[in-house]
Amino acid sequence: MIGDRIKNPLENDVWQLCLRLREVVDLICAPKIHTNQVAYLQMLIEEYLEMRSKTFPGESLKPKHHYLVHYPELILHFGPLIRLWTLRFESKNSYFKQCARKLHNFKNLCSTLAERHQLLQAYLYAGKDYMMDFIEHAIQSVLPQLDREKVEAVVHELETNLGVEGPDDLQLIKEEDIRHLLSPVQCRRLINYFKSGNTAPSLSTSFSDEPSTTQFTSPRGRSNWVDSFQVPWDKMRPSLKRAIDACNRPEPGDRRHMVHVIVDSMRENCLNPTRKDWETIGCGYFTLLQQLKTRVEYVNRDNTLSRLRKPRRSQTSDDDQPPPAKCAKIDSYGCINWQPQEYPEGETSSSLEEKRKEMVDFFTQEGLRAAKRGRVKELMAIAYLKQREDINADPTPSIQDISKQWPFLLSWKFLLSHFTTLTGVDLYTRLKEDLDKKGKRLLEFFRCQLDQGEEQLVLPSTPRLIALGDTMWSANRWMLSIEGRVVIPHLPPMPDFVTALAVLFASFYVFNIEYQVEAVTTLEFVQRFLARINPDSSKCTAKVQRSRKAGRTVKRKTSDMSLRVISFMNAFSAFDCTS
Structure with missing residues (x-):
């Protein structure tokens, strides 16, 4: 690719070194190699190492260069080294790391990982055929008189034309779907069996000296x-x-x-x-x-x-068939609809873009007052998928860019509505209920802790809630600022403090903002104690933080859940029991 760009290639030492290395690689990676070529390979390796030392005298050889010396001997013992290549195993690194972190296993981890990986490979090898075999056996048990070809035709119809992916989908099959393959009586018998729910396999096995039995x-x-x-x-x-x-x-x-x-x-x-x-x-x-x-x-x-398993949908070779459904990318931090994959009925990417432009026109003409229009509410609900695509784009857009594309998303009503669709949680209702139940007890608890001393906390740069009033408790108007600018002004006003708190918390989820180290304890307290959103990981991934005592940057302790929040919950539970 670059040989014609090299000036005087015969006199260019670096180019000659690359060519010599290419010869070495060709012989090492060859699927077949003669014993006479092994001696030639050894000579090439020695020449390459000598040329490397002369060409780059200031760069010492690495241990990997020394490994080359042993390759000829290894080829004589084991044959072509390409058949012993372990580079493919590097792709398993992330899988094993993820398993090790989530298993909470501290005894014989290597055995557990090997077992999990073997089961994964067996499951992937079986693919969709595993579940379809159960469906085939179910049809044969209900209609034993059917010949093999007829059974295969029914299974092919269910899998290919009707889109059945597993036993649960069989309950949605109607008689007219398979009427052209079976008689009316056979159709009804099969449909009744499907609706009884007896086709889904769930293995339950007890290990003993007696022969094991399997129940479905x-x-x-x-x-x-x-x-x-x-x-x-x-x-x-x-x-x-x-x-x-x-x-x-x-x-x-x-x-x-x-x-x-x-x-x-x-x-x-x-x-x-x-x-x-x-x-x-x-x-x-x-x-x-x-x-x-x-x-x-x-x-x-x-x-x-x-263990719970789901069938893996296999690829289809028919060009007229739709591509297999893929799992939507998820935030895995309490979100259930982080990036939907299917467009609303009758909508396409271009039609959603037209609806976005229509909302921008409304905002240009009337400002936030247009948020009261029923048409705007309808458009915001339909265009949720497009909103998530723009927010989740790479590179991450700024809040200013989002406000230009989706101006009504920075209305506190639509922000909370977006959060509800994203997480399935009505945040205002949940915060209101918990503050009504726990508010007085929280104030009493913190009042009892004042003798431990108070510290001044450094507020995070963004997002932040700005209260308009003499004090935080007497304020009746609030604004939200993100990235150093007010994104939700005090007009139209938020009705109460609970709404303002909900808007502040929702902004972290809606705009994919991580918790700042300085505020992670407070925000995780609101998330887990009040909003009751309890994922398995933390929304703060920072590795370092500034020590309040030493005043310098130190390594941050990371855990799935803030240790301070756990400590507070334990202390509050004990306080609640004794009060």
Whole structure:
């Protein structure tokens, strides 16, 4: 590619060095090599190392250069080295790191990672055929008189033309969809069987000396048991019962025993409960939920059959078939709709762009007063996908750019509406309820802590809430500033402080802003204690922070949840029990 650009290539030492290295690489990576060529390879390597030392005398050779000397001997022992190439394994590095961080496993991690990876490879190898085999067996069990060709035709119709991806989709099949393949009676028998929900496989196996048996049950009944689940209080320690009766905080040992008992009782109904099940039984308390989750993962370490799996959609070779559905990119920090993939019905990228321009015209003519129009509200809801595309663009747009493209997004009403669509949480309602329930107790708790000394906190640069009034408590108007400029003015006014707090908190999620180190404890307190959004990780990824005591930059301790927030929740729970 660049040989014709080299002047005097025969006299250019660097170019000759590159050519010699290319010869070495060609022989090393060759799928077949003769023993006579091995001697020639050894000579090339020696010449290359000598030329490298003379061409770059100031650069010492690295250990990797020394490895080249051993390649000829290795080829004589093992054959072409390309067949022993391990570079492909480098792609597994991120997978193993992610598993190691999320497994919470501290015993024989290598064995666990090897097992997880082997199961992943087996699952990927099976692909979609795994689930479709179950569907084929289900059809044969209901209609045993069908010949093989007819069964394959029905499975092909369900998979290719009707888009069935798994057993759950079978309940949506109608009689007219397969009427051209089966008789009316056969169609009705098959449809009734599909709607009974008996086609979804869920493996439940117990390990013993006797031959293992496999049972197939519908996952639709997976969460039904949660509604009728009863905590086995008769198995709890007497000291735990006394602490609860006296409204005291249980001892750590009693709490751990309670978690073990609850998990054992849960696993009698479902070997691997979902996060939704934990939240229901954990009553929304994040620390209890995490303990239940960790305990379930620990007891399920060796039970590979109880893990939840989803079929992987395989590629199709037909040009007229739509491409396989891809998982939407998610923020994984409490967001359920971070970047939707499907356009609203009847909409395209160009039509959403036209709607965006229409809203810009409304804003140019009437300003924020146009936000009261029903048409603007309708357009903002339809164009949510386009809003997320612009916000999530790379490089990240500034707030000023977003305000030009989506001026109504900086109206506090539409900002909160966008947050609700993004996270599924009605933030104002949730903050209002929690402040009404916990507000007085919070004030009493902090009033009791004043003797510990107060520190002046350095407010983060952005976002910040600006209160207009003599004091924070007497203010009745608020503004929001981001990136050093006011983005939500005091007119039209926010009705109360709860709305202002909701707008401030929502701006971090809507505009993909990380929590600043200086404010991470306060914001995570609002997120987990008041808004009750409890993901597994932290929204602050900073590695360093400024020490308040030493006044210098120090390495920041990172954890899935702020240790100060955990400490506060424990202290507040103890205060609540004793007050």
